[in-house]
Amino acid sequence: xxxxxxxxxxxxxxxxxxxxxxxxxxxxxxxxxxxxxxxxxxxxxxxxxxxxxxxxxxxxxxxxxxxxxxxxxxxxxxxxxxxxxxxxxxxxxxxxxxxxxxxxxxxxxxxxxxxxxxxxxxxxxxxxxxxxxxxxxxxxxxxxxxxxxxxxxxxxxxxxxxxxxxxxxxxxxxxxxxxxxxxxxxxxxxxxxxxxxxxxxxxxxxxxxxxxxxxxxxxxxxxxxxxxxxxxxxxxxxxxxxxxxxxxxxxxxxxxxxxxxxxxxxxxxxxxxxxxxxxxxx
Amino acid sequence: xxxxxxxxxxxxxxxxxxxxxxxxxxxxxxxxxxxxxxxxxxxxxxxxxxxxxxxxxxxxxxxxxxxxxxxxxxxxxxxxxxxxxxxxxxxxxxxxxxxxxxxxxxxxxxxxxxxxxxxxxxxxxxxxxxxxxxxxxxxxxxxxxxxxxxxxxxxxxxxxxxxxxxxxxxxxxxxxxxxxxxxxxxxxxxxxxxxxxxxxxxxxxxxxxxxxxxxxxxxxxxxxxxxxxxxxxxxxxxxxxxxxxxxxxxxxxxxxxxxxxxx
Numbered sequence: 001x002x003x004x005x006x007x008x009x010x011x012x013x014x015x016x017x018x019x020x021x022x023x024x025x026x027x028x029x030x031x032x033x034x035x036x037x038x039x040x041x042x043x044x045x046x047x048x049x050x051x052x053x054x055x056x057x058x059x060x061x062x063x064x065x066x067x068x069x070x071x072x073x074x075x076x077x078x079x080x081x082x083x084x085x086x087x088x089x090x091x092x093x094x095x096x097x098x099x100x101x102x103x104x105x106x107x108x109x110x111x112x113x114x115x116x117x118x119x120x121x122x123x124x125x126x127x128x129x130x131x132x133x134x135x136x137x138x139x140x141x142x143x144x145x146x147x148x149x150x151x152x153x154x155x156x157x158x159x160x161x162x163x164x165x166x167x168x169x170x171x172x173x174x175x176x177x178x179x180x181x182x183x184x185x186x187x188x189x190x191x192x193x194x195x196x197x198x199x200x201x202x203x204x205x206x207x208x209x210x211x212x213x214x215x216x217x218x219x220x221x222x223x224x225x226x227x228x229x230x231x232x233x234x235x236x237x238x239x240x241x242x243x244x245x246x247x248x249x250x251x252x253x254x255x256x257x258x259x260x261x262x263x264x265x266x267x268x269x270x271x272x273x274x275x276x277x278x279x280x281x282x
Numbered sequence: 283x284x285x286x287x288x289x290x291x292x293x294x295x296x297x298x299x300x301x302x303x304x305x306x307x308x309x310x311x312x313x314x315x316x317x318x319x320x321x322x323x324x325x326x327x328x329x330x331x332x333x334x335x336x337x338x339x340x341x342x343x344x345x346x347x348x349x350x351x352x353x354x355x356x357x358x359x360x361x362x363x364x365x366x367x368x369x370x371x372x373x374x375x376x377x378x379x380x381x382x383x384x385x386x387x388x389x390x391x392x393x394x395x396x397x398x399x400x401x402x403x404x405x406x407x408x409x410x411x412x413x414x415x416x417x418x419x420x421x422x423x424x425x426x427x428x429x430x431x432x433x434x435x436x437x438x439x440x441x442x443x444x445x446x447x448x449x450x451x452x453x454x455x456x457x458x459x460x461x462x463x464x465x466x467x468x469x470x471x472x473x474x475x476x477x478x479x480x481x482x483x484x485x486x487x488x489x490x491x492x493x494x495x496x497x498x499x500x501x502x503x504x505x506x507x508x509x510x511x512x513x514x515x516x517x518x519x520x521x522x523x524x525x526x527x528x529x530x531x532x533x534x535x536x537x538x539x540x541x542x543x544x545x
Contacts (some may be wrong), residue, residue, distance in 0.1 A: 015369065017365075017371070020362050020366070022358055023361070023362040023421070024377065024380070026417070026418075027381075027383075029385060030417070033393030033399060034396050034399040034400075035399075037395050037398050037486070038394050038398075040396075083294050086287050086291040087291055087294045089287050089291065090288065090291030090292075090295075101536060102291075102295060103296065103301075105298055108519075108523060111307045111522045112477045112519055113477070113481075114481060115479075115499050116514075116515040117501070118306050118503070119305065120305050120515065122503065122507065123512070124304055126316040130304070130318045130319070133318060137496070147453075161298065162294075216386075217486060219388065219425055222390045222481075222485075223481050226504075235536055237388065237390040241390065241486075244394055244397060249515065250398060253394050254394055257388075258391075260388055260390070260391060261387060261388065264386065268386050
């Protein structure tokens with residue numbers, strides 16, 4: 001009897017493993033192995049040394065790309081916050097119909113491919129585009145070059161990543177108990193002080209979520225900076241791409257990729273310790 | 283404060299909407315390069331898209347790859363999600379983390395890995411290679427959607443079926459699956475879209491042999507900004523618009539019909 005219960009519970013314990021096994025094996029073979037391949041290449045190509053890392057971390061050119069990437073990611077995150085916070089506020093505090101329309105717009109932007117939105121900014125900011133046309137119309141003789149600058153790639157990334165920020169903040173704002181605001185008002189909180197001492201702290205988790213997500217995605221962004229950015233002010237993902245498809249320098253490319261991965265994982269681990277990673281995308 | 287937030291909000295709405303709207307008039311433009319406002323309107327670039335093999339083949343490749351990716355992803359994720367949501371076992375937290383890992387790794391890093399690894403396996407520039415890579419990237423998204431659905435599942439319904447004499451298999455087929463169907467459909471749809479839109483890994487590993495639509499668009503934007511891209515952008519945008527509004531309109535229409543029916 002005791003034996004059969006033991007074997008039964010053992011069989012019951014096998015179930016989750018059987019269900020999980022195909023995916024676990026798949027991920028090991030097609031996710032972990034290629035990832036490990038990058039790690040191995042970074043120290044073996046072309047010779048087994050740490051020279052690649054030394055070059056990546058000490059060359060002035062690459063250092064500039066790293067600094068540039070961090071600065072861009074920070075600027076994009078701040079801009080997304082400036083753009084996303086009022087929009088989330090508008091969604092959470094409008095009549096249902098208006099809120100619905102804004103939600104539809106944000107989801108539509110979210111689901112429209114990165115490439116389509118990048119292309120759209122190319123149209124908007126191009127030398128024969130509507131913005132330059134507008135600048136000429138209001139009397140500017142020589143409008144500045146907008147496309148293929150740091151400005152254009154930053155602007156497009158803000159547009160592309162803003163929905164992540166909006167969604168995260170909105171989901172927090174929606175849950176705020178309106179009685180909290182009313183009781184704060186009844187206690188005399190008004191305007192800016194109501195916002196600073198009541199509303200802002202209540203929405204802080206959404207801000208933290210959205211900012212981490214936007215920052216991390218921006219660090220590894222490839223498509224938009226490559227297509228819209230200035231070739232002289234690359235970001236790290238573009239640099240990695242160059243190493244692979246132009247110079248076939250797999251060692252250097254892999255070492256840079258490992259540095260990018262390391263930084264990303266450090267940020268996410270800190271976040272995971274404090275909030276739990278599953279909440280970030282959920 | 284309120285009024286300030288409101289005006290800022292409206293400005294932001296314009297900022298979000300403008301790039302989505304701009305591609306539509308551009309797709310009907312006669313201009314050979316980017317020019318706004320368009321000098322004239324025609325449908326020539328639509329004809330160009332639907333007759334040009336160099337655009338149709340990547341489109342077909344993308345549909346094929348995204349479909350296969352969806353099937354493979356769901357086959358792997360559905361059982362695994364049941365295991366992770368409904369069972370407790372040792373190593374579960376590691377398994378949970380593993381499901382989400384692909385979201386944490388920048389795609390450019392994976393692109394380098396796949397380029398070299400699939401090169402060794404001899405499947406770089408093939409449909410199979412892209413499908414295998416895309417499946418890894420679709421797994422976390424399908425898992426997040428499905429596990430959220432499964433966590434909200436009311437298990438008393440299954441117990442009720444079993445207490446009425448249904449076997450576990452029958453219960454699964456006649457109770458569990460029908461209730462989970464919306465979650466399964468959305469999860470599969472997300473997996474499909476993830477693969478269909480994926481650009482970075484595809485740029486590096488799809489090559490000429492299995493060129494996907496995003497890869498073709500990327501190359502085209504980089505080289506010449508072919509006006510056909512505006513056509514594809516408009517079509518993709520229309521697909522998103524229909525995909526998002528159709529369920530809403532359908533449920534409203536059904537609701538109205540139901541009210542008329544009962545009233």
